[in-house]
Amino acid sequence: xxxxxxxxxxxxxxxRRASQSLSKLSREARDRSLKSAAVAMLLRKDEILSAxxxxxxxxxxxxxxxxxSRPMLDRLKxxxxxxxxxxxxVESVASLEDPVGKVLLSIEMDEGLxxxxxTVPFGVVAAIFESRPDVLPQIASLCIKxxxxxxxxxxxxxxxxxRAIFRVMEESFIEAGLxxxxxxxxxxxxxxxxxxxxxxxxDLIVPxxxxxFVRYIQCNTRIPVLGHSSGLCHIYVDGSAxxxxxxxxxxxxxxxxxxxxxxxxxxxxxxxVSESLLPKIAVRLVESGVVIKGCEKTLEILGRNGIPAxxxxxxxxxxxxxxxVLPTKVVSxxxxxxxxxxxxxxxxxDSIISEDTANVRRFLTMVDSSTVMHNASTRFSDxxxxxxxxxxxxxxxKVHARGPVxxxxxxxxxxxxxxxxxxVSDYVGKCAKPFxxxxxxxxxxxxx
Amino acid sequence: xxxxxxxxxxxxxxxRRASQSLSKLSREARDRSLKSAAVAMLLRKDEILSAxxxxxxxxxxxxxxxxxSRPMLDRLKxxxxxxxxxxxxVESVASLEDPVGKVLLSIEMDEGLxxxxxTVPFGVVAAIFESRPDVLPQIASLCIKxxxxxxxxxxxxxxxxxRAIFRVMEESFIEAGLxxxxxxxxxxxxxxxxxxxxxxxxDLIVPxxxxxFVRYIQCNTRIPVLGHSSGLCHIYVDGSAxxxxxxxxxxxxxxxxxxxxxxxxxxxxxxxVSESLLPKIAVRLVESGVVIKGCEKTLEILGRNGIPAxxxxxxxxxxxxxxxVLPTKVVSxxxxxxxxxxxxxxxxxDSIISEDTANVRRFLTMVDSSTVMHNASTRFSDxxxxxxxxxxxxxxxKVHARGPVxxxxxxxxxxxxxxxxxxVSDYVGKCAKPFxxxxxxxxxxxxx
Numbered sequence: 091x092x093x094x095x096x097x098x099x100x101x102x103x104x105x106r107r108a109s110q111s112l113s114k115l116s117r118e119a120r121d122r123s124l125k126s127a128a129v130a131m132l133l134r135k136d137e138i139l140s141a142x143x144x145x146x147x148x149x150x151x152x153x154x155x156x157x158x159s160r161p162m163l164d165r166l167k168x169x170x171x172x173x174x175x176x177x178x179x180v181e182s183v184a185s186l187e188d189p190v191g192k193v194l195l196s197i198e199m200d201e202g203l204x205x206x207x208x209t210v211p212f213g214v215v216a217a218i219f220e221s222r223p224d225v226l227p228q229i230a231s232l233c234i235k236x237x238x239x240x241x242x243x244x245x246x247x248x249x250x251x252x253r254a255i256f257r258v259m260e261e262s263f264i265e266a267g268l269x270x271x272x273x274x275x276x277x278x279x280x281x282x283x284x285x286x287x288x289x290x291x292x293d294l295i296v297p298x299x300x301x302x303f304v305r306y307i308q309c310n311t312r313i314p315v316l317g318h319s320s321g322l323c324h325i326y327v328d329g330s331a332x333x334x335x336x337x338x339x340x341x342x343x344x345x346x347x348x349x350x351x352x353x354x355x356x357x358x359x360x361x362x363v364s365e366s367l368l369p370k371i372a373v374r375l376v377e378s379g380v381v382i383k384g385c386e387k388t389l390e391i392l393g394r395n396g397i398p399a400x401x402x403x404x405x406x407x408x409x410x411x412x413x414x415v416l417p418t419k420v421v422s423x424x425x426x427x428x429x430x431x432x433x434x435x436x437x438x439x440d441s442i443i444s445e446d447t448a449n450v451r452r453f454l455t456m457v458d459s460s461t462v463m464h465n466a467s468t469r470f471s472d473x474x475x476x477x478x479x480x481x482x483x484x485x486x487x488k489v490h491a492r493g494p495v496x497x498x499x500x501x502x503x504x505x506x507x508x509x510x511x512x513x514v515s516d517y518v519g520k521c522a523k524p525f526x527x528x529x530x531x532x533x534x535x536x537x538x
Numbered sequence: 539x540x541x542x543x544x545x546x547x548x549x550x551x552x553x554r555r556a557s558q559s560l561s562k563l564s565r566e567a568r569d570r571s572l573k574s575a576a577v578a579m580l581l582r583k584d585e586i587l588s589a590x591x592x593x594x595x596x597x598x599x600x601x602x603x604x605x606x607s608r609p610m611l612d613r614l615k616x617x618x619x620x621x622x623x624x625x626x627x628v629e630s631v632a633s634l635e636d637p638v639g640k641v642l643l644s645i646e647m648d649e650g651l652x653x654x655x656x657t658v659p660f661g662v663v664a665a666i667f668e669s670r671p672d673v674l675p676q677i678a679s680l681c682i683k684x685x686x687x688x689x690x691x692x693x694x695x696x697x698x699x700x701r702a703i704f705r706v707m708e709e710s711f712i713e714a715g716l717x718x719x720x721x722x723x724x725x726x727x728x729x730x731x732x733x734x735x736x737x738x739x740x741d742l743i744v745p746x747x748x749x750x751f752v753r754y755i756q757c758n759t760r761i762p763v764l765g766h767s768s769g770l771c772h773i774y775v776d777g778s779a780x781x782x783x784x785x786x787x788x789x790x791x792x793x794x795x796x797x798x799x800x801x802x803x804x805x806x807x808x809x810x811v812s813e814s815l816l817p818k819i820a821v822r823l824v825e826s827g828v829v830i831k832g833c834e835k836t837l838e839i840l841g842r843n844g845i846p847a848x849x850x851x852x853x854x855x856x857x858x859x860x861x862x863v864l865p866t867k868v869v870s871x872x873x874x875x876x877x878x879x880x881x882x883x884x885x886x887x888d889s890i891i892s893e894d895t896a897n898v899r900r901f902l903t904m905v906d907s908s909t910v911m912h913n914a915s916t917r918f919s920d921x922x923x924x925x926x927x928x929x930x931x932x933x934x935x936k937v938h939a940r941g942p943v944x945x946x947x948x949x950x951x952x953x954x955x956x957x958x959x960x961x962v963s964d965y966v967g968k969c970a971k972p973f974x975x976x977x978x979x980x981x982x983x984x985x986x
Contacts, residue, residue, distance in 0.1 A: 113903055114903045199918070203914060342962055346963045455562045467960065467961045470955060470962055475973060477647065502937070502940055505910070507912070513917075538912075
C-alpha cells in the first residue's frame, strides 16, 4: 500500500536496493513479470473497476463544486474495454526490444584488455503524473522493462484507481520474482516535495502533465527531468510554399488536436505570399473555429479579405494557446522566421512549408528544436508515430534524450573494462606500450 | 579582447547567433579554422611567450606571498616546446572524425515521409577552468570542431597567457571565415556567477578543476554540467584474486599518479584472503610511501605483520585523498564490497580483482559506476586510453554522457522529418493510413 510521506526517503532507499537486484535479472524475468501483471489486471477486473467507481463518485462531487472539469472526470473513467486495452499495452511493452545490455562500443585496448560501453538501467525513476489511471500502468511497465525501480506519484482524483492498479502490479511483480521495492506508490503533494529533494537517491524524474505542473518540477529539483513543459510549435509558410499543402498542413496542425503539445501554436507567413496565401490559410482555419490573432500586416490583409481576426500582443508570441487561437505574423523571409522561432519558441517542433531547397536546408539546420520538419504537420512529433514502440515522453532538453523518447530514455551507459592484470605504468613514459584500439565484436560476458 | 562582466549576457547572445551560423558551416570550414589557428600559434610564438612571462612574474610574487604553490607556478609555464605541442594538439583535433551530422536513425514513416535523427552541436558551451594555459586551446578546439560557440573563463593566474592564446585563436578563426562571437573570453569571478545564471543562453558547462571548484559549479546552476567533482574510486580484492595481479594493480592504482581523479582512493579486501594477501599488498604500498588507514581488522592483521597503519574513521570512507593515503577495509565478500561502493563511492571508476566468474559478473553488473573494471588498474579510465581521440571530460552524471567523454559529449541530437504535405488526420481514426516504419539508408539532404 502507499506510503506515508515521512517514509519516502526510506522507500527510495529500498527502491535503490531493488534496482541493484533488478540490474542482474534477465530480460526474460522482467518480461515475464509484465505479462503476469497484464493477466492479473484482467483476472482482478472487478477490484480495479470498483476502485475506479469510488474515484468517479468523488469526482462527480468535485465537478459539482467546480473544482474539476467534466472532461477531466471523463478521462478518469475506466471500464472493461479500457482495462483490456491497458492490459494489452502492458503486455506489448514486454514484447518491445530490450533496451538494456546493448553494446554501443567494443574496443581491444591491448591484448587481454577489452573495453565495452553498454546500456544499463538508470536505477530509480520517479514518475509524477496527473489523474488519468492509464498512466500508472504505462510508466510502471516501461520502467520495469528497462530494469529500473519506479516510484509512482499520481493525481489525487485517481487515488483509488491508482491504488488498485498498483496493488495488482506490485503483487504480480513480486510473485514473478522481482525484488520488493521495485515499484512504490506514494501519495499527496508533500510526497512530491520529498521526491524532488532526493537527488542521489532518485536518478530521473518523468513528469506527465500540463505546463505549470512540469515547469514546477523542472524548477524545483536537482534531479534530471525527462520531459517538456511547453510546446510552442511554429509553422513557417515560405514564399515558395505549395498553397494546398500550406492550407492543409496548417489546418491539421492547429485544429486536429488543439491541446496537444505538438500542435501548431504560432503561424509565420512570408510577406511575398501573404497577400495571396494567408487569406486561404486563414479562411480554412476560421471555418473550423480558430480565432486568429494577427500582427498589423496580417490584420490588414485579412481585413481587406473580410476575414475576422484579433490583434496580437507581444505576449502572444510566447503564449501556448491550448484552444483554437492562433497568433499569426507576416515575416520578411526564412531568416526572420528562424530568428523568431529561436527567440520565442520552446525548442519542441517546428515546420517549414516550402518548395525552395536552400530555404528548407537553412530552416532545418538553423532552427534549434528537438524536431524540425519540412512539408509536414507538427502533429507527427510523437514516439508512436516515429516508430519508437513506446513513448516515455517528449524531451526539449538537449542533454540525454531529445524529442520523442522511447525506452532508450530510461537507460544510461556504463563502461566495462576487462583486463588480465594490466597496470597503467606500463603504458606511460619512455618505454610505454602502445594501445591497439582495435574494434572487436561479441559480448563482454564471454571473456569472464 | 575579454569582456567586462556586465557585457556577459550580451556576449552570450552573440555566441548564440554565432552558433546558428556555425551550425551551417561544413566540416572543412571548421577544420580549416583550427589548422590556421595551429599555424598562427607558431608564427606568433613571441607574443604568446612574452604574455606567459608576465604571468610567471606575477605568479612568483604569489608564490612568495604563499598564495599559490610552486607546482602550480610550474604548471603555468610555457616554452617553445610546449607551445609546439599545443599547436600540434589543435591540429590533431581538426583531423578527428566529425561528430556533427551523424545519422543515428533513419526511418520511412510512410511514402514520402522520412524521419532522421542526426547529431547537431549543442549551441553555446561555456568552459570554466583553472590555470593551466593549455586548457584554453584544447577546449576551444574541441568546441569549434563540434560546431559550438565557446565562452571561456580561465584562472586569473594565467590571465595574460590566456589573453594572448585567445587573441591568436579568435583572429585565426575570424580570418578563416568563422562567425564573430564563436569564441569569447571572459574574466573575473563575477563572470562565473554571470555565466551560471545564463540558462537558456548557455547550453552546457564544462568545468575543469578540483573538487570544490566543480562542486560549486554543479550546485549553482540550472545549466547542464559535463564533468565530475569527485573520483572516489575503489578496488575490491576478491577471495579468488591472483596475488601478483592484486599487488601490482593496487600499487599502480594508488601510486602511479596519486592526485588523478581515477586513482584508487579506497581499498576493500575480502576477509578470506585478508590474512594472506593484505600484508603483501600493504608492504608494496608502504614501501612507496603510502599511509594506510585501516579498519579494525586491517590494523590487527597489519600490526601482526609489523606493517605500520593508522586508524580509519567513518569519514575516511568518503574522503578523496589526493596524496598517498589509503583507507583500507576488510569486507565479508563481494556483496559487502558492492554495497560499500554504491553507498560511499562517487560513481566514477571501480575495479574488482578476482578469478571467480560469478563474483566478477555480480560486481560488474551491480556496481553503479561510470566505469567498472575487472583485473585492471582504475587509472585506465581516461578518454585517450579508451581511444576516444580527445577527452572533453569524465562525467559521473547518468544523463547525456557518462564516463570518459570524447567529442560526442559536445553534440546533441535533432529529429528531421521530411514530408510531402502529410497531415496527421489521415493517420488517425477509422480509416487511418498505417505507418510503414521501414528502415532506410542515406542522407536526408538528398531528398531536398
